[in-house]
Amino acid sequence: MASITISTPGGSIINNTDNFLPYKFSSNQFSDSLLYQNTINDLRTVDVNTGNDQGIIINNDVGLYSFGDLDGMFAGSYIQITPDGNVALNGLKIFLNTNTSIEMNGAITATTAGGNAGLHLELTINGTKYKIQLLNA
Amino acid sequence: MAAISIGGGAQTNPTSLQFPVNINGQFVDSVLYTKNDQSAVYSTFPGLTGGTKGINLDSTNQEYKLGDFNNVQNGTSIILDDVFSTIKLEGLNIVTTGGVHAITTKFLNITVKGTEYCLQLLAK
Numbered sequence: 001m002a003s004i005t006i007s008t009p010g011g012s013i014i015n016n017t018d019n020f021l022p023y024k025f026s027s028n029q030f031s032d033s034l035l036y037q038n039t040i041n042d043l044r045t046v047d048v049n050t051g052n053d054q055g056i057i058i059n060n061d062v063g064l065y066s067f068g069d070l071d072g073m074f075a076g077s078y079i080q081i082t083p084d085g086n087v088a089l090n091g092l093k094i095f096l097n098t099n100t101s102i103e104m105n106g107a108i109t110a111t112t113a114g115g116n117a118g119l120h121l122e123l124t125i126n127g128t129k130y131k132i133q134l135l136n137a
Numbered sequence: 138m139a140a141i142s143i144g145g146g147a148q149t150n151p152t153s154l155q156f157p158v159n160i161n162g163q164f165v166d167s168v169l170y171t172k173n174d175q176s177a178v179y180s181t182f183p184g185l186t187g188g189t190k191g192i193n194l195d196s197t198n199q200e201y202k203l204g205d206f207n208n209v210q211n212g213t214s215i216i217l218d219d220v221f222s223t224i225k226l227e228g229l230n231i232v233t234t235g236g237v238h239a240i241t242t243k244f245l246n247i248t249v250k251g252t253e254y255c256l257q258l259l260a261k
Contacts, residue, residue: 058191130258
């Protein structure tokens, strides 16, 4: 892999803040983008007005991957993959539009718990575990 | 916070197609890559083998992925496939917040093509 040679006018100040990825702000200047690499395994976007993580977190130090309104500035809707192997959908409602289907792998059990036989999809809502009976398509 | 000043001829950001990041006043490789035709952006992490991980935004193949989508470690991921119009959730559990009816029998609210439906929730 070839290295990059960057030539800038003498004394120019570029990409001011540590740990931020740069983007071309003008013809001869790099500026801070929203992307921020906190450690060698942790990339995220930051709301520059609040300093909070907002948008995307890709943290391979602990195995946390998040996308959406992470700091609750708006409605607080976001998707999160957590280190314990959960996929978390945080929002008031789940919308399926057009002809979209959802494929879920894992979380399906054949169980008789609660007196319900057959295949069920397991869900955790606000910390409480439920199951939804699955019918043949 | 240190500003970066680069003199003429400085060698920085050693790896092709890898976005740079300002670390202590020097450009080094970040975990973020781009394809050379600008059709995809993805992340990889040092020391991991088995494929990309974290995020993969691929406009050519119309696939948008988050998490461990190549099953490098535990395989929990979300994959949006805009060719087949599918959303794929890979994980041990699906966890949601909100949307539960406050009536004796609980339902999960779900909106399909603009119409609201309820999925009956059974005790686990």
